[in-house]
Amino acid sequence: MFKNIQQKLLLNHPLLWNSKVIIFAILALFFHIIFFLLGYSKGEIDFTDSNDYYSYGTDSFTTISVSVLITILMFIIWLVYYSRNNAFKSFYPKNKLSLFKEWLLILLFCTLNATYAVSFFYAKDLRARNYYSEEEISKRLETITLSSLFVEGAFEESNFIIEEINGKSVRIERDSFKYVNRNYSLKSLLNKQMRSFNYFTGLKDSLIELKAKRWLVENKKDSVQWLFGEFFKLSKEHNLTSNITPEKWTELIYDYPEFTKYITVGRTHTENDPIYNYYDGVDNNYDYAVETVDSPENAAIDTLSKTIKIVNGQEFVYSKYYVPYNALAKSYGKISNAYENPDVDFDFILSFIYLSIGLSLAVFSFKVTSGKNWLIAFVSLGVVGIITGIFSVIIGGSFTFPIICMLVFLSLLLHFVLILKIKESKGISGITLNQILWIMPGFIPLLYFLVFEIIKETSGYNDYVYIYNSKAKQFPQVEWMEQHFHDAITLNILFVFIFLLIISIQIKKWKGIAEA
Amino acid sequence: MTEFEKQFQEIKSFLDFEDYSLLTKRIIDLTLDTENISFYQKTNDLLDWLDQNENNIEAKKQRFSLLLDELHRYLSSKPIPEKQILVSAKNIKKSYNTASFSLGPINLDLSQGEILGLVGENGNGKTTLLRLLCGELFATDGELNYTFHFKDLFELRTQLIYIPQRTATWYGSMFENLQFTASSYGYKPEENKLVVELIIARLNLRKYRNHRWKDLSSGYKMRFELARMLLRKPKILLIDEPLANLDILAQQTVLEDFRAIAKSPFRPIGIVLSSQQLYEVEKTSDQVIFLKNGEQKNLHAKSSAENEEKTEEHLIIELESEWSQNQLNEAFSGKLISLKFNGGTFIATFSSEMSSYDFLRIITEKQIPLQYFRNISKSTRRFFVS
Numbered sequence: 001m002f003k004n005i006q007q008k009l010l011l012n013h014p015l016l017w018n019s020k021v022i023i024f025a026i027l028a029l030f031f032h033i034i035f036f037l038l039g040y041s042k043g044e045i046d047f048t049d050s051n052d053y054y055s056y057g058t059d060s061f062t063t064i065s066v067s068v069l070i071t072i073l074m075f076i077i078w079l080v081y082y083s084r085n086n087a088f089k090s091f092y093p094k095n096k097l098s099l100f101k102e103w104l105l106i107l108l109f110c111t112l113n114a115t116y117a118v119s120f121f122y123a124k125d126l127r128a129r130n131y132y133s134e135e136e137i138s139k140r141l142e143t144i145t146l147s148s149l150f151v152e153g154a155f156e157e158s159n160f161i162i163e164e165i166n167g168k169s170v171r172i173e174r175d176s177f178k179y180v181n182r183n184y185s186l187k188s189l190l191n192k193q194m195r196s197f198n199y200f201t202g203l204k205d206s207l208i209e210l211k212a213k214r215w216l217v218e219n220k221k222d223s224v225q226w227l228f229g230e231f232f233k234l235s236k237e238h239n240l241t242s243n244i245t246p247e248k249w250t251e252l253i254y255d256y257p258e259f260t261k262y263i264t265v266g267r268t269h270t271e272n273d274p275i276y277n278y279y280d281g282v283d284n285n286y287d288y289a290v291e292t293v294d295s296p297e298n299a300a301i302d303t304l305s306k307t308i309k310i311v312n313g314q315e316f317v318y319s320k321y322y323v324p325y326n327a328l329a330k331s332y333g334k335i336s337n338a339y340e341n342p343d344v345d346f347d348f349i350l351s352f353i354y355l356s357i358g359l360s361l362a363v364f365s366f367k368v369t370s371g372k373n374w375l376i377a378f379v380s381l382g383v384v385g386i387i388t389g390i391f392s393v394i395i396g397g398s399f400t401f402p403i404i405c406m407l408v409f410l411s412l413l414l415h416f417v418l419i420l421k422i423k424e425s426k427g428i429s430g431i432t433l434n435q436i437l438w439i440m441p442g443f444i445p446l447l448y449f450l451v452f453e454i455i456k457e458t459s460g461y462n463d464y465v466y467i468y469n470s471k472a473k474q475f476p477q478v479e480w481m482e483q484h485f486h487d488a489i490t491l492n493i494l495f496v497f498i499f500l501l502i503i504s505i506q507i508k509k510w511k512g513i514a515e516a
Numbered sequence: 517m518t519e520f521e522k523q524f525q526e527i528k529s530f531l532d533f534e535d536y537s538l539l540t541k542r543i544i545d546l547t548l549d550t551e552n553i554s555f556y557q558k559t560n561d562l563l564d565w566l567d568q569n570e571n572n573i574e575a576k577k578q579r580f581s582l583l584l585d586e587l588h589r590y591l592s593s594k595p596i597p598e599k600q601i602l603v604s605a606k607n608i609k610k611s612y613n614t615a616s617f618s619l620g621p622i623n624l625d626l627s628q629g630e631i632l633g634l635v636g637e638n639g640n641g642k643t644t645l646l647r648l649l650c651g652e653l654f655a656t657d658g659e660l661n662y663t664f665h666f667k668d669l670f671e672l673r674t675q676l677i678y679i680p681q682r683t684a685t686w687y688g689s690m691f692e693n694l695q696f697t698a699s700s701y702g703y704k705p706e707e708n709k710l711v712v713e714l715i716i717a718r719l720n721l722r723k724y725r726n727h728r729w730k731d732l733s734s735g736y737k738m739r740f741e742l743a744r745m746l747l748r749k750p751k752i753l754l755i756d757e758p759l760a761n762l763d764i765l766a767q768q769t770v771l772e773d774f775r776a777i778a779k780s781p782f783r784p785i786g787i788v789l790s791s792q793q794l795y796e797v798e799k800t801s802d803q804v805i806f807l808k809n810g811e812q813k814n815l816h817a818k819s820s821a822e823n824e825e826k827t828e829e830h831l832i833i834e835l836e837s838e839w840s841q842n843q844l845n846e847a848f849s850g851k852l853i854s855l856k857f858n859g860g861t862f863i864a865t866f867s868s869e870m871s872s873y874d875f876l877r878i879i880t881e882k883q884i885p886l887q888y889f890r891n892i893s894k895s896t897r898r899f900f901v902s
Contacts, residue, residue, distance in 0.1 A: 010695055011705035018696065084687035085696055091673045092700040092748075423669065424654045512669025514654035 002026075015098065020081045021105045024074065028112035031070055032119045035063070039120035043127025045334050047238035050268045050326035060121075067116035074113050079363070088368060088511065099504035103364045110363070111356040118352055121343035128338035137335055141197045143230045144328050145205075146212045148195035150224070150253050151267045151325045155191045180217050182257075189259035190216055195329065196283045197336035205283075219256045231323065238331070240324035241269065252321055264305035266319020268326040279330045281337030350489060357441055357496055365437040368507050369430040377434035384408060398453045402446040409439045419513065420506060426513050433507070440499055444492040452481045520596060520781040524588055531580055534573075539580060540566070542776065544718040546587045548711070548746075549782040555590065556710035558583060563717050594782060599628040601663050602752055602786045603649065608658035610648055619644045619810040621658060624803070626752065629784035631774060633801035635794055635896050641810040642790035643681075646754045649788060650678035664751050677750040679741050681757045686729040690740055691716070697747045715743045719773070734761035738770070746777065752786040753777075759793045767793060771800040794896055806896040813896070829868035833875055835889040836861050847882045861888075
């Protein structure tokens with residue numbers, strides 16, 4: 001099949017035949033499919049798992065290592081075939097856009113070949129998102145979030161407040177707090193923290209919390225009972241067990257109007273977990289409320305809610321009553337994360353696009369100049385980089401390095417334009433052309449960084465930040481620059497394409513100039 | 517009689533004398549001149565048939581004759597383009613800042629259908645001049661004008677094909693390489709294979725088309741380079757020492773190929789070649805430039821009279837004899853201007869009244885033992901020995 005494809009390309013599209021991109025793109029797609037399937041399989045969620053540790057670290061490392069290995073191997077093999085015929089170097093006829101098309105082909109292969117890991121991580125998240133429709137998942141996450149108020153967990157309001165009295169900050173101890181015109185004990189369910197998912201916005205979190213606490217304040221026991229029913233439906237669907245029923249759960253926690261006398265319902269059937277377990281996609285916002293009651297380590301065991309078992313001299317504390325909250329939080333946390341914080345996000349894709357552009361330019365510059373020019377350009381640019389770096393450190397200030405880099409780029413560009421204009425001899429322009437192509441993608445980001453630094457410097461932003469530790473609200477230009485950094489980096493890709501289009505036309509003219 | 521008719525009569529005589537090797541080559545030339553796919557197919561069919569029926573003389577003659585007539589009919593009505601000057605160099609020089617060597621001034625005109633030979637000892641500027649003419653080097657002085665159309669320097673250099681002495685390695689199948697060249701140069705998919713087959717046959721490479729580069733002798737490598745060159749339809753072909761790695765027979769064949777390629781009535785090109793093989797180059801070339809320390813001396817050039825060496829009135833004979841320089845000097849006394857011993861041969865310069873017949877008469881009369889002699893009065897050989 002490959003032979004037939006190559007024969008047709010040879011006769012009809014010599015550039016495609018020469019670049020071998022079609023064959024290697026097919027191979028790369030094959031690897032993408034494998035990585036995608038692996039990712040999809042690894043994205044399976046174990047709804048019964050409530051362990052408090054990350055389980056995907058090894059997968060990520062292995063996947064990235066294997067994908068890098070395949071990338072390097074494929075790249076080397078492709079390069080061997082690709083460098084077999086150089087029509088441009090042999091002065092075969094080329095139209096105006098031929099070199100640009102060739103770069104696009106190189107970029108296509110480099111992108112496909114550098115992004116196997118993207119397929120893996122995308123498929124992993126996709127699998128998680130594919131379990132339920134987004135509408136359904138939103139409903140389920142809300143059920144679990146609401147239920148978090150009624151299982152063991154941290155409290156919200158602290159046992160003291162700081163008040164300003166006669167110009168001094170004074171710590172005032174307390175054992176109650178005010179909520180909707182009424183004082184509640186700090187141990188009341190109304191002081192419980194809700195554990196939400198990153199799927200919801202802060203506003204939505206507040207609305208959900210308000211909804212649950214309103215039920216309690218307004219004595220809507222049926223709603224609480226309904227919520228527990230929904231929770232148990234989820235548990236049953238995932239074969240999770242509990243030693244209570246929804247009705248029993250209501251009975252254990254419902255204590256209108258104070259909600260102080262309740263039995264703590266555990267979040268797992270195993271030994272009592274510390275409160276501070278971390279799951280992906282689940283908000284963990286306990287850290288500022290530890291002083292509400294005694295910390296779990298120091299608290300006397302609530303024997304109504306807990307039981308102690310001693311196995312081989314080791315003491316284990318169990319909740320007497322439990323629901324499978326942790327298992328649901330962990331598994332649905334992964335789904336929430338797949339929506340809100342997927343591995344393959346814009347930054348991830350952007351970094352791979354830049355990696356591919358970098359690789360493609362390294363190959364393209366080699367193709368249009370020579371191996372010798374490429375190597376000299378690499379070494380000399382490295383030396384210039386080191387000298388510039390040392391010089392920048394000596395001079396100090398954040399402007400020096402970007403300014404020198406930009407001046408180097410502009411000087412190289414000017415040299416290239418002069419060579420094109422004079423049309424006598426290429427001289428060292430084969431070397432400088434390599435460097436122009438390599439530095440070019442960094443020009444706009446460097447310019448952006450420089451302008452940003454200048455704005456910060458001239459507006460006094462840096463001093464302000466140091467003194468007041470405040471952000472840029474008073475500095476709209478700085479804020480604008482900060483907000484639009486991503487846009488600049490994205491637009492820079494367009495600049496790279498436009499630059500390549502223009503320079504590839506000029507490179508063809510440059511190639512015709514005498515070597516010496 | 518047109519140039520085509522003259523060449524056709526010559527080709528016809530190959531058939532009459534049953535010189536099928538030459539005939540096949542020339543038929544391929546005519547086929548390529550047609551630029552017609554049906555002829556490409558017919559000639560390829562004949563080549564395939566020949567592979568199986570090499571010894572069927574009667575049928576072979578008949579098939580060749582038939583194809584030759586068809587080609588004649590077709591090409592007779594094809595207009596023959598007028599030959600144009602391709603490049604004109606006026607006082608071009610190449611000097612380097614760091615090196616003491618400089619080339620030029622060089623004056624030359626090269627037209628379509630002409631072969632220009634460059635001769636001279638090593639290190640005298642032959643390769644530099646070739647690289648100047650192909651655009652690889654720029655002239656530091658003088659004017660170099662290409663008279664054909666080109667949009668930019670890249671397009672100019674696509675039409676100037678320079679084959680250096682050491683050619684780059686070809687990777688992969690030879691046939692695929694040539695097909696790639698053909699498709700890059702705009703041959704249609706349906707004619708690609710046919711044209712490549714014809715050119716391979718034209719250069720006697722049919723047996724070697726599936727060989728790898730490293731398995732080929734340097735002579736065959738040169739032939740594959742020439743095959744690629746033919747597919748590239750150059751305006752000017754510039755070759756550095758094409759005869760260097762060839763045996764005597766192959767040298768003559770290649771030079772004959774150059775003549776046929778350059779002098780195609782329908783697709784004439786200009787060829788510039790450098791060589792140490794003086795006599796062979798002189799026989800083939802329309803102009804010869806001898807380079808000594810970068811300076812030009814012309815032999816039978818049409819347009820650069822100012823560079824002509826003013827020694828043509830003398831009779832210069834290169835000879836080999838058992839006799840010593842003194843014996844020969846005595847024998848030729850009175851007629852001789854100078855007699856030099858030049859590494860195994862003598863170079864005898866006589867006054868302009870002497871002719872080759874007079875020289876032979878003295879040899880016969882004085883019974884001078886003679887192993888070899890050559891009149892080099894009109895050869896660049898005299899520049900080498902002077």
